[in-house]
Amino acid sequence: PMRIRMNHLPEETIQEIEELLFTTERPACQRFYEGRGIDFRTGDVELSPTEIFLCGGHGLTGIRINEKAESSIPGLYAAGDTALCARGHLSGAFVYGEIAAEFGTERASSCNHMDLDTSLVDEFLKDKTDKLNQGDNKVPIEEFEYKIRRIITDYLTPPKNEYKLDRALWWMNRFKEEFTHIPRIKTIHDLFKAYEVENIIQCAELNALASKERKESRWGVWHQRTDYPDKDDANWCKHIILSRENRSKKINVTHKEVIR
Structure with missing residues (x-):
């Protein structure tokens, strides 16, 4: 098993981590940890694999894109966890995010008005x-x-x-x-x-x-x-x-x- 240990971190750093996890990302996480008596200041947090089925960005799955971050739907671009590309993780998301923005902006500047269906x-x-x-x-x-x-x-x-x-x-x-x-x-x-x-x-x-x-x-x-x-x-x-x-x-x- 792998574990994260945070008891060496300053209190303000632990509070910042808790704020990120418990208020912005996953409020249910706070109840999960409290229910099991896990405190980042004193105990270890065990790790296990998650998002192993449909999370893109790691080469396993996602919207299939080309080198311009284009999908099979004209005008739809993908990057990060949404996209099927080689293992890139955070750095890959930054790279393809910028590629998608550049080519998406170029396409949008040449598009005409379309009536809503x-x-x-x-x-x-x-x-x-x-x-x-x-x-x-x-x-x-x-x-x-x-x-x-x-x-x-x-x-x-x-x-x-x-x-x-x-x-x-x-x-x-x-x-x-x-x-x-x-x-x-x-x-x-x-x-x-x-x-x-x-x-x-x-x-x-x-x-x-x-x-x-x-x-x-x-x-x-x-x-x-x-x-x-x-x-x-x-x-x-x-x-x-x-x-x-x-x-x-x-x-x-x-x-x-x-x-x-």
């Missing part, structure tokens, strides 16, 4: 109204989210295999079917949580589809498949591309060579 706005407003009409449903949206996260942990956490990934996809389809008549959405806070939960379901589905398609093991424990335990550069040193056409709900799975 009001049908997209109407579609969103109807979806919002439909969700807020779910106030009489029985299950709090937080409990619905908890079950989804538990299923994701059970079936998408490595080691992976065909059976677990198929079960994950089955559950995500079920959650999508249940979304309109099981979770209770009464307030604006519930509405925000509902959008988050929908995104969690979608991300889990993307994760399972890509993991199922990549019939090898790669990136150490992050994509470890018991049914394909070896790395296979001959067949799988490539990107798995997940995409949709226009407003279709069907997810297309294709392959593309790595941009070098």
Whole structure:
């Protein structure tokens, strides 16, 4: 196990770290540490890997970009944790962030005015109204989210295999079917949580589809498949591309060579 020890730091430095973690980034972290009696001034903080599934910027996943930080959608640029690029971490985010800003500014200066597609706005407003009409449903949206996260942990956490990934996809389809008549959405806070939960379901589905398609093991424990335990550069040193056409709900799975 790895641990961080901070008891040698000045009090003002520890307070600055706590303010960053507990007020700006993750207010729930404070309750987590307090509930376990962990104090940065006296105890060690154990580390474990997180964001190992959908966090870009490390070469594993993210929006596929080229050397100009352009995505497949004209005018959409990506950098940092959002982007699929070689391992860059913070310095890589700075570099591609500047590249995206330069080419994005150049493109924006040459773009003409475009009329808003009001049908997209109407579609969103109807979806919002439909969700807020779910106030009489029985299950709090937080409990619905908890079950989804538990299923994701059970079936998408490595080691992976065909059976677990198929079960994950089955559950995500079920959650999508249940979304309109099981979770209770009464307030604006519930509405925000509902959008988050929908995104969690979608991300889990993307994760399972890509993991199922990549019939090898790669990136150490992050994509470890018991049914394909070896790395296979001959067949799988490539990107798995997940995409949709226009407003279709069907997810297309294709392959593309790595941009070098």
